[in-house]
Amino acid sequence: xxxxxxxxxxxxxxxxxxxxxxxxxxxxxxxxxxxxxxxxxxxxxxxxxxxxxxxxxxxxxxxxxxxxxxxxxxxxxxxxxxxxxxxxxxxxxxxxxxxxxxxxxxxxxxxxxxxxxxxxxxxxxxxxxxxxxxxxxxxxxxxxxxxxxxxxxxxxxxxxxxxxxxxxxxxxxxxxxxxxxxxxxxxxxxxxxxxxxxxxxxxxxxxxxxxxxxxxxxxxxxxxxxxxxxxxxxxxxxxxxxxxxxxxxxxxxxxxxxxxxxxxxxxxxxxxxxxxxxxxxxxxxxxxxxxxxxxxxxxxxxxxxxxxxxxxxxxxxxxxxxxxxxxxxxxxxxxxxxxxxxxxxxxxxxxxxxxxxxxxxxxxxxxxxxxxxxxxxxxxxxxxxxxxxxxxxxxxxxxxx
Numbered sequence: 001x002x003x004x005x006x007x008x009x010x011x012x013x014x015x016x017x018x019x020x021x022x023x024x025x026x027x028x029x030x031x032x033x034x035x036x037x038x039x040x041x042x043x044x045x046x047x048x049x050x051x052x053x054x055x056x057x058x059x060x061x062x063x064x065x066x067x068x069x070x071x072x073x074x075x076x077x078x079x080x081x082x083x084x085x086x087x088x089x090x091x092x093x094x095x096x097x098x099x100x101x102x103x104x105x106x107x108x109x110x111x112x113x114x115x116x117x118x119x120x121x122x123x124x125x126x127x128x129x130x131x132x133x134x135x136x137x138x139x140x141x142x143x144x145x146x147x148x149x150x151x152x153x154x155x156x157x158x159x160x161x162x163x164x165x166x167x168x169x170x171x172x173x174x175x176x177x178x179x180x181x182x183x184x185x186x187x188x189x190x191x192x193x194x195x196x197x198x199x200x201x202x203x204x205x206x207x208x209x210x211x212x213x214x215x216x217x218x219x220x221x222x223x224x225x226x227x228x229x230x231x232x233x234x235x236x237x238x239x240x241x242x243x244x245x246x247x248x249x250x251x252x253x254x255x256x257x258x259x260x261x262x263x264x265x266x267x268x269x270x271x272x273x274x275x276x277x278x279x280x281x282x283x284x285x286x287x288x289x290x291x292x293x294x295x296x297x298x299x300x301x302x303x304x305x306x307x308x309x310x311x312x313x314x315x316x317x318x319x320x321x322x323x324x325x326x327x328x329x330x331x332x333x334x335x336x337x338x339x340x341x342x343x344x345x346x347x348x349x350x351x352x353x354x355x356x357x358x359x360x361x362x363x364x365x366x367x368x369x370x371x372x373x374x375x376x377x378x379x380x381x382x383x384x385x386x387x388x389x390x391x392x393x394x395x396x397x398x399x400x401x
Contacts, residue, residue: 020233020234021231021232021233022231022232022233022234023077023229023230023231024067024229024230024231024232025227025228025229025230026064026065026067026068026227026228026230027225027226027227027228028060028064028183028185028223028225028226028227028228029181029182029183029184029185029223029224029225029226030183030225031082031181031225031227034082034181034182034183034184034225035181035182035184036084036179036180036181036182037179037180037181037182037222037224038179040218041193042191042193042213042216042217042218043191043218043220043221044179044180044191044218044221044224045058045180045189045190045191045218045221045222045223045224046058046081046143046159046161046163046180046224047093047161047163047180048178048193049087049089049091049093049171049172049177049178050171050172050177050193051171051193051194051195051216052164052165052167052168052169052170052171052194052195052196053163053164053165053168053192053193053194053195053196053197053198053199054162054163054191054192054193054194054199055160055161055162055163055191055192055198055199055200055202055203056159056160056161056189056190056191056192056221057107057117057118057120057158057159057160057189057190058158058159058160058161058188058189058223058224058226059102059104059105059106059107059156059157059158059188059189060156060157060158060159060188060223060226060228061105061156061188062105062153062154062155062156064185065153065156065157065228068151068153068230068232069153069154070153071153071232071233071234072232072233072234073150073232073233074150074151074152074153074230074231074232075148075149075150075151075230075231075232076099076147076148076149076151076157076228076229076230077146077147077148077149077229077230077231078144078145078146078147078227078228078229079097079144079145079147079159079226079227079228079229080142080143080144080145080226080227080229081142081143081144081180081181081224081225081226082140082141082142082143082180082181082224082225083140083141083142083143083178083179083180083181084139084140084141084178084179084181085133085136085137085138085139085140085141085178086137086138086177086178086179087133087137087172087173087177087178088133088134088137089133089134089170089171089172089173090130090131090132090133090134090170091129091130091131091133091165091170091171091172092128092129092130092131092165092166092167092170093128093129093131093163093164093165094126094128094129094163094164094165094166095126095127095128095129095145095161095162095163095164096123096125096126096161096162096200097123097124097125097126097145097147097159097160097161098120098121098122098123098124098159098160098161098162099124099147099149099157099158099159099160100118100120100121100157100158100160101151101152101155101156101157101158102118102155102156102158103155103156104118104156104158105156106187107187107190107219110210114210114211114212115190115210115211115219116209116210116211117190117192117203117208117209117210117211118158118160118209119209120158120160120203124147124148124149125145125146125147127145129143129163133172133178141178145161151230157228162198162199162200164198164199164200168195168196171195180224180225181224181225182222182223182224182225183222183223183224183225183226184222185222185223186220186221186222187220187221188221188222188223189218189221189222189223189224190211190217190218190219190221191217191218191221192211192215192216192217193216193217193218194215194216202215242262242263242284243262243263243267243282243283243284243338244260244261244262244263244282244283244284245260245261245263245269245272245280245281245282245283245336246260246261246280246281246283247274247278247279247280247281247325247326248275248278248279248280249272249273249274249275249278249280254283254290260283263336263338267337267338267339267340268335268336268337268338269335269336269337270335270336271333271335271355272333272334272335272336273332273333274328274331274332274333274334275331276328276329276330276331277327277328277329278327278328278331279303279325279326279327280325280326281293281294281323281325281326282317282338282350291319291320292319292320292321292323293317293318293319293323294317294318294322294323294324294325294326295317295318295323295324295325295326296316296317296318296323296324296379296380297323297324298380302324302325303324303325303326303327304324304325304326304327305327305329306326306327306328306329306352307329308329308330311352311353311354316374316379316380316392317350328354330354332354332355332357333354333355333357334352334353334354334355335352335353335354335355336350336351336352337350337351338350339351371393371394372393373385373391373392373393373398374391374392374393375389375390375391384400385400387400388400388401
C-alpha cells in the first residue's frame, strides 16, 4: 500500500456563491465643511421651525447616488440632516417621511412655467419629534429618520418630508433660528410653508401640484447636506468541505458536471478506473480558487510515476504548481483513502491501493513501510536527517532535535 503526505494549509473547500449584506453611506454635500443656509425661511429644506407647517420635496439624482451603481438589492435605510441651533424653544413636530424612485431629475412645470410638486403615496416612516433647543443651543444638531425602502440604482430618489406642529404657535421667534446646512446644489428641492395649513391639506386642494411664492413655496431650493444610509447584497464565497480527483479521465474538468470524482464524508474514494499511464491530481478549493496536489518530480520527467515498486511506499505530495501529475503505470481499479492530520499542520495522509481483479482488496495499513523521512516541504531523506526540525516518518510526526 502506498502512502502520500500532503501539506494543506486549510481543510479542502469548494467555493460557491451566496449573498451577504453590506452597509454604506452617501454624503450629499460636505458634511463637515458645508455652509449654513442664509436666506428666506421658506427657501430652506428639509424644514424650518419658524412656521408651524412645512413640507419639502428633494430629488437626489443618479449622479449623486453613483455609489449605488452595480449594487444588488439596495435598500435605503436612513436619512440624516444637520442644522445649527440658535433658539431656546422646545419644538414638537409630527413628521412623516415618504420615499419613491423616479426617472425624473427635475421638477416638472405646467403650461405657465410654474414648477410642480410630485405626487406621493404612503409614508415609510412617522414620528413625533420633540426637540429641546435649550439643551443644544449653540451646537450642531441632526434630524435622523430610519427608513426601509427598496431602491433601484440608476433612478432618482424622491424624498418628501412633512412637518406639522400640533400647536400653531409652537415656532421659533424673532431672530431665534435654526438653520440647516446646505449642499450648494440648487434647484433640486422645493418647499411649502404655512402657519395654519399642512402640506398634506395643500396636496388635496385646488392649487396642487402648482407651487408659487404666494402659497409660501420655495421653487429653487438647495438640497440640504444629507447623509443617506443604505444596504446592499454582494456575492461572498461560502465553503463546502471536500477533496476531489481530476485527471485525464475527465479532461481535468474541476466541476461536478465535468466528471470530477469526490471523496466521500470519510475522505474515501473507491473504484477509480484508470488506464495505463493515466495521470491525475488531488484538488481542493478555497476562496481564492483551486489548490492542486501532485508528486515530487525528483527526476524532472514531468510526472510522478506510481509503479508497482512504489505502491505502498510513503511519498510526500507537493502543493501548488511545482507538484507533478501522478501517473499510474498499469491500468486498473484504484482506491484512495485520505486522513487529515489536524494536529500536524493540516497535512493529509493518502493511502492508495490497486484492486486485484482476482481477489478482494482492502484499503488499510500495509505491512510495507517506507523508512524515508520527509520534511514539510516534501523533500525526501533516505536516512535520518541531521538538521533539527519536524519530519514525517512511517506515517507519524517526528521531531529531530
